[in-house]
């Protein structure tokens with residue numbers, strides 16, 4: 001087992017998670033078994049209840065863990081399936097240690113950050129890496145933060161325990177261009193590395209975010225002051241078109257070779273062809289389409305991260321460039337549907353709460369009536385059902401009991417087992433469930449399989465009482481859960497593509513393995529755009 005720890009310096013938002021993911025991708029291209037995980041210094045115990053405004057999307061794993069969106073990057077760039085063991089917050093560490101103390105496990109000893117908290121962290125490093133060749137652990141936050149200190153101290157100890165040759169440190173830093181001086185500055189990086197060394201960590205590789213070439217002089221300077229080999233000073237420019245160029249950019253500077261040498265890894269030569277093909281498809285599309293995403297957190301960069309990425313993957317599958325048009329659902333309520341005109345596809349992602357619901361229903365109606373490809377994810381599926389019940393079945397009051405508990409026609413409602421739940425967090429239908437696809441359905445054709453597994457994160461469900469009427473009117477059931485019979489997929493009959501899924505397909509799409517329904521949705525959008533020209 002070998003370990004790589006990824007830390008960040010100077011500022012946040014340097015793309016540390018993407019760097020970790022890209023290095024994982026490169027090591028997989030050399031035939032190694034890789035897993036990537038994230039340690040976050042915040043005190044929240046459950047990232048599932050954190051605001052999208054502060055934290056972007058909640059990324060759900062197969063086992064139902066609600067995690068940071070960086071785990072999405074890790075799963076998209078590598079083939080490893082992650083579990084709740086691969087995401088750890090300070091809050092979880094402290095909770096475990098305090099529970100142990102309450103149980104008397106520490107036999108009345110004084111409980112301290114060193115060794116109790118740090119031991120807990122080290123144990124999680126060991127657990128996270130079982131059965132693989134290389135474990136990459138990203139530490140959230142920025143070097144110098146008070147919150148991050150116990151993690152960094154644990155890493156120092158870990159290297160001491162495991163041995164220098166099994167542990168590599170990679171530090172992501174910023175080399176900013178200062179306009180007034182007309183030059184790039186290395187001082188912030190020097191100081192951030194000095195901070196790490198104060199703790200007893202010497203980085204082996206420096207990944208420098210910069211908006212222009214750093215040049216030989218700066219490379220030498222960074223090498224000298226930060227005590228890192230000149231080859232190990234990696235220039236990380238902003239990628240021109242797509243994040244999927246990052247593995248290629250890092251491979252050009254032979255970062256994989258540096259890691260392999262440093263850790264003494266036995267592996268195959270690099271085969272980067274799959275990433276070249278992904279980038280080629282992105283840079284040389286054969287067609288262009290415009291897809292609208294109708295949501296309520298539309299102004300946030302990261303709230304629908306996996307959805308946006310999966311649309312891009314659907315484009316890769318069809319050699320199509322997809323322009324994503326972000327539509328604020330509330331605008332549709334106040335300004336009408338002008339924003340939806342000319343779109344080749346419309347997608348309604350997941351969500352909670354009342355705001356923008358009517359706007360999303362307007363979008364679904366527009367797509368159904370105009371035969372525009374429509375794809376509803378989780379809440380988006382529920383919207384599909386509500387819209388159909390209202391305007392096709394004529395059930396004017398049809399709603400989800402989430403938004404109107406008193407509705408006469410609760411076409412979406414709470415499962416019996418959920419009705420008593422009062423506390424927030426961890427109370428949903430979460431994680432991977434089987435879904436049996438209906439023979440002859442669009443979904444069955446897209447997946448090419450009878451049984452699929454998809455990830456869930458919701459409380460409310462399709463109400464089976466309305467099933468016979470909805471199906472008779474043309475809202476077909478495309479898939480159900482084989483154990484509970486719950487409806488997981490709805491498909492509008494006599495429509496090019498109007499599919500709603502109760503799960504979150506966006507958590508299982510990868511650039512080299514686009515999700516079948518995202519591929520089918522973009523394909524339908526391409527066909528629509530060809531029809532209209």
Ligand code: GLN
Pocket residue numbers: 349350351352353377378379380402457458459460461
């Ligand atoms: N709010 C809906 C529910 O709880 C949908 C959730 C979602 O889209 N993730 O069922």
